[in-house]
Amino acid sequence: MIILLSPISMAHSGRTDANGGHYDRSTGIYHYHNGGSNYENELIAEDDDDSNSNSSFYEYRINKLNSTIETKQETIDELNAEIEELNKKLEDDELWTFIYILVITGLSIYIYYIKKK
DSSP: OHHHHHHHHTSOOOOOOTTSEEEETTTTEEEEOTTOOOOTTOOOOOOOSOHHHHHHHHHHHHHHHHHHHHHHHHHHHHHHHHHHHHHHHHHHHHHHHHHHHHHHHHHHHHHHHHHHO
16 A cells, blocks of 8 residues: 555655745746745745755746846836827927917917007
8 A cells, every 4th residue: 555655645856945845947936845835936035955946946036027127127118108209299289389379479469450550
């Protein structure tokens, strides 16, 4: 019976660290065993004997965060371009408003002098 159960208990060969989990190089995800948290960003940094696992996880998290930063920077750049375009339209609208006011003022002065004569 013990021989039959031993393959089940050896589901994979990865060692766990002091946090109860390890970095799985095949999936690129840190995961926990024995009831630990499954949230990949809930790693508590502790000094332990499995520093390779922690450093690999931190490298993975840094790469993921850098990717998130790049994505958000692209969004920021797109929004800044849209703001710049809207500011140009606003400047054009202000110019046309100024021209409109000049024309109305000029016509008003012209009509005033015509009626005065």
